[in-house]
Amino acid sequence: MSSAPFNSADFRRACGLFATGVAVLTTRAADGAPHGITINSFTSLSLVPPLAMVAIARNCTFIEHFESSGFFAVNILREEQVDLSIRFAQLPEGRFNGLRWAPAKTGSPILEEVLGWIDCVTEEVIGVGDHRVLIGRVTGVHTGHGRPLLFFRGRYARLDETV
Numbered sequence: 001m002s003s004a005p006f007n008s009a010d011f012r013r014a015c016g017l018f019a020t021g022v023a024v025l026t027t028r029a030a031d032g033a034p035h036g037i038t039i040n041s042f043t044s045l046s047l048v049p050p051l052a053m054v055a056i057a058r059n060c061t062f063i064e065h066f067e068s069s070g071f072f073a074v075n076i077l078r079e080e081q082v083d084l085s086i087r088f089a090q091l092p093e094g095r096f097n098g099l100r101w102a103p104a105k106t107g108s109p110i111l112e113e114v115l116g117w118i119d120c121v122t123e124e125v126i127g128v129g130d131h132r133v134l135i136g137r138v139t140g141v142h143t144g145h146g147r148p149l150l151f152f153r154g155r156y157a158r159l160d161e162t163v
């Protein structure tokens, strides 16, 4: 099937049809300060060995911390945690102010009450287009109970029903 010419907005709209979960990707700076950004680019990559990948925009303010720390955690959000997603996508500073978190084995911040988390040691960083892809070896996981926050057509959504 042939496709019409398309621009960035068309590409973004098409990608928006691929419904995803929402997570807060966290790491620490050299001084121990926690940093985090909202992402939906998380993908499980390999089961043996356990590998996960995320993509971070090159122009992200915190990209250096994610690259130099050598570790990151994917904090998977619950459907009640839209406010956390907005905070970690939009607040210019103080994103962790007033939040409770604890370090995982790598040191990655784990936010209290997330649906689940995946802690990783960074194995590879690849520059691709306008993003940097981080591939991590999974060193710890936690699976909670509850329902995930979703992102679909550029909007937050909930699971309607399981088919």
Ligand SMILES: Cc1cc2nc3c(=O)[nH]c(=O)nc-3n(C[C@H](O)[C@H](O)[C@H](O)COP(=O)(O)O)c2cc1C
Binding pocket: 022, 036, 037, 038, 039, 040, 041, 042, 055, 056, 057, 059, 060, 061, 062, 085, 088, 089, 090, 092, 151
């Ligand atoms: C639902 C959602 C998913 C996002 N996914 C990503 C992502 O996968 N990678 C990324 O670099 N930014 C993603 N962003 C944007 C970042 O959260 C945002 O640009 C970052 O927190 C901005 O930090 P900065 O302005 O300080 O650079 C996403 C935002 C939202 C709301």
